[in-house]
Amino acid sequence: MFFFGIFGIQQKDRPVKEFDNIICPECGRLTRAELRESFTYFHFFFIPIFKWNKQYFLQLRCCGSIYTVNPDYVRELQHGDSVDFDRLQKMQMPNNICPHCGSFINPNFAYCPFCGQKLS
Template sequence: MFFIGVFGIGNKNKNLGEVNFKCTGCIGEKFSLVELSRSFDIFFIPVFKYSKEYIIVCNKCRSVYKVKGEKIPKILNTKIVEYDDIEKIILETNTCPHCGTSIAGEYLYCPKCGKSLK
């Protein structure tokens, strides 16, 4: 948060609930939908929000995807995110769907448990 006298600009994160989406990193399906915004504050009290962005975060591997803003009303009603609703991948973490180990690189088999990653 940045303040000059009694005025300031802050960052706000608001969890909008859980949604379903097929993760490309770990094949998990439970995600948290988060609204990221900036706010204009007076004496630490938010007066108005601006610059809203929406992301989904995989509850299993913590991969992050940016969601198109115009798709948010549909997502809030259905609690389902489709691949067409994604604007870009911010962070994709590859994990083994069997043991949950984070994997760096292009492996066909998990280095920890030895099971197929396909």
């Protein structure tokens, strides 16, 4: 988070849609998946003015696998009920995602501010 008095730039991560009864291609279990949007935004008195650097991810609850979603496939996922894993790209766990809860965090943190688990 970066502030200029009453202005600021902040990173945000929010859930967009949840999918039920998905079979995980990694572990083969029946699970749930969550479509998440991550973006950076400029705000004035904590009122968002504009967003940039939008990225979409699909996170599975069973094994914590994360897939990047192509921007042209996002609209289909938002309005559909099924997920085509052939159109997604498996993502290695980056150091700005908590391995325990999947929240986007500052990689310099020793503990996750969302779940409280120690980061390695």
